[in-house]
Amino acid sequence: MGDELDDGLLLEGDVAYTDDATPSGNKRGHAEDVSESKKRKRREKRHKKSAVYHANVAAEKSITAQSAEMQADFLAAQFRKTFPKLSALEVQDTLVPASAVKETFTFDAPRTLEHMADYLAQSALPATTLADASKPWMKEHGAPCILVVSGNAQRAAGIARTLRALLPHEQAKKSDAPTVAKLFARHFKVDEHVALLQSHATPLAVGTPHRLQQLLDRGALQIAHTCAVVLDHSWTDAKSRTIFDTPETRDALIHLLGHSPLRDAFRRAQPCRLLLF
Template structure:
């Protein structure tokens, strides 16, 4: 069994729309300000040119490093694999990384297999996500009649800002509204009420809020056809499957909800890293 997980509720609820992401320029300026105090002493002013040059080189070296600041360990461009085998392997690798103490035997019960991956032949394009959603959204009647709070497409993102961006892109795909599922400025009680009274085809959210809504049975998977793991990288090169703030809740969604549901013959959803 996987080790006991702790939900990142407190951290997710504190998500700040304006402060969570800082530009590389701001990071560099912070380092410069740290290295060079505002009030330099007379002795500092008397530095030799050679020493000053060395200081400048040091500042430049630190400020332009490729290693991102903040939480998350992805330090280079993340390349999303295309083949089902490679997608499953990538998922399992990061799932093991999220649980350092887990053994291969324990992990074996939670592995994603190629059969869980949605396969597609067209090469990814700028409208790849929209095309996937269009394919998954059905206008016909589902054999699972419960529609309130039961999307056909569930997109899992790293942040509230990213959710808002993808909701705008996905609105033309469905005649029904696209639900935003994240914590900042939206009470979970309000989202539960909306899900229990609203028919929905597409929902986009962050791992922590999605996990809570699934646990409360407000968000249902009985009509689910496609789960998209959005592997977009932020300015600090972080990805949802490798961020300290998101990965444990993300893999909990898989281990505790999606994987068991995938064994139900009445459910026919697939996953795709995009």
């Protein structure tokens, strides 16, 4: 009889409890699993965003090796980001035409600062452009032949130093010699730039979008004879952003390119050419 009562029964001493088997242990373990799962998903999301971002940066940088039509399409996409409320027809009126975009994929050196002078000499400047003193940009004040647009003032200063090598060496020490204009807000007021442009021949000019537009609006910067506008597209900041990646800089650049003096220059019979460095 006693054996029958024992069948199927568990006595208290026969059960071994563990922490994992308690209700509180189950809850704690479940919470830790959920927390780790959330962390893993956040890491995966960050990695995906980073991969997409760097892929986009690489694609944008590679646009310099594409055809004029593809570069014009790329620029059109930037215009639409800046002017999202404009109709397709209104945006079309402000775009840089493909006929004004110059292909530079034959330049096979790295697009770094030390190669920019060679890039301009090969892609933007006729052989005698800066050697002929009779050219308008060599004698008229504030009328550059080449205008380089950078998204960063410090970078623009570095470009200006590099481009001095393109100027005639025999005139370099003359006080009134043609010079490279540095046109950015850092350390310089607009009035100082106006005075510089009104008193010097500046066959080469480097600046940031907002300051360049200010000088165009003031009439100090003349582009009637400008042969090429070069966008410093290969440079990236500490966060790997190009001139088109920071909304404020991109918008200032697009407003500059769509500004009437430049917009008209890109549509001349002998158009000012747009180059992506």
